[in-house]
Amino acid sequence: MHRICSRISLSLIATAALICTAGTASAEPEQLPVNYSVAQWFADTNSATPPFTPPGGNDWTCVPTAAHPEPVVLVHGITGNGAGWPAMSPLLHNNGYCVYSVTYGIYPGQSGPIAGMGGLEPIPQSSKELRDFVDRVLQQTGAEKVNLLTWSEGTLVAANYLLFDGGDKVVDQSFNLVPIWAGTHAADPIVNAAYGLNVAPETFAALRPVCQGCVDMLPVSDFIHNLQAAGVYAPNVHYTNLATRADTEVVPYTSGLREAPNATNIVLQDVCPVNMAGHNSVSVDPTVAALVLNTFGTPTEIPCAPSPSPYI
Template sequence: MLSWSHRKQLGTTLLLALVMALVPAAAHAGAANAPAPAAPTSVAAQGGAWNDDRCIPSDDHPRPVVLVHGTLGNKTSNWLGLAPYLANRGYCVFSLDYGKLPLVPVFHGLGPIEDSAGELAEFVDRVLDTTGADEVDLVGHSQGGMMPRYYLKHHDDAAGKVNALVALAPSTNGTTLLGLTRLLDLFPGARDLLDGLTPALEQQVAGSDFITELNRDGYTVPGVDYTVIATRYDQVVTPFRTQLIEEPGVNNVLLQDLCPVDVSEHLAIALTDRVAWHEVTNALDPANAKPTTCWSVFD
């Protein structure tokens, strides 16, 4: 029988393992924002730049794209690949930091998800005011693919401001983290400790009160197009099929159905996977969609 001190020590170790497993892009966390072009931008951002308030949406891409990072990510680290990819294709691209905790720099998406949704609401309004657009498209990774659903369901007129939500490896139904989260119940107070230190982590555990309430009356809202892009090799949001939204009209995409040799896991699907990025552009512009295959890495 383990003593209380040993059980507490094991509980702390488990919490640390849970935090480290959910880091989405720490290797890039210190990177600076993509530079803005020297001259004013007349239409979409040039040269892969993003977060450029001078960007004016074009007729081809009339909706700005708002990128929503994952847990322990930030507005730069999560999007060093996808943001320039979209900007180079003529989209106005913006990203935000949310869920900051006091005295925790760089690593965000840790605060209560309800509060983070409020930050997203304010950012969407700012992007609409800045660009003059009527709607935005949201592209999110991990928590960033799930948290916008709270925004859409609980903020007035949110659905009228958003055309589409494209979710990369979202924590739709929370995660078991390969079964590790089940161990939390073995250590008294572990869930409360996790909730007190990093609320968004506890809220994303499969079966949490937050996830249960968010999904209770359905996953989607009318007027918004939903796409979920998942990989069978996801090791963070598990089981990977719990990421999918099984409701009419939702476009659920498994990367390996598009490219069987794609081995991207939870981080790579957002950071480096051009097959996934190509499918993102199809979701953003379905009228001009092109088949996504393994050859899409060269597009």
């Protein structure tokens, strides 16, 4: 009888162990739709309300795994917010990453057509918002470091954070979509007209309460001069810069390509010549998404096909 009871007990223990093991093994992330669509990005960004959460993102109960110990923080561009990541956020989530999306640069009291538009405040102020957000991610997840996925103006916000606000101590990698290290000449006709009419100081002053972030991206801005003087890169962070020759907003597109021992520069058309994704569509592009996964440690086949939204 004692032996029978012992066998039953052992069987129960073994069964319980199998159940627990099976439960652990099946704890895969819920697979969410990955939407490679500029229209979806635009809709998500413009219909979002606080807390501006993208699909699969900002789960403050997420626990990093041994395979992916570093959470990924998404940093949007000008007039964007944290909700505007319909491809990258669910893709990273589906692959087992803890994903968080900051919203920065919203002026207090914004309402009407610009309600929910981020990136408008001065970039150094937005940098501090990113710092506080990353601190929260680290505290909640217990991770030692994060990786950043930045886009457009977000590349400059992250650059300021890494150089001047302590980000280099808690960030391992920064993957930068269409970075703007040397500023963009896209607004040169307006800037040149302002200088030609001797109203440049007045023009820039008028923009400060509305979109100082816009001014900070100009090659003539104090922000860009200071960033260049500081060397752009924090030495102990690795930077991956993704530029596209189809960019009509970062002019020239090479503004975001800067050589350094801790930097990898990628031109999208060198990877996939037929892919003419533009400044906005790189954030929802399958080729770019695969490059991001590979950089962050998930081996992935890199597809190559024409962009459904070229030059956008």
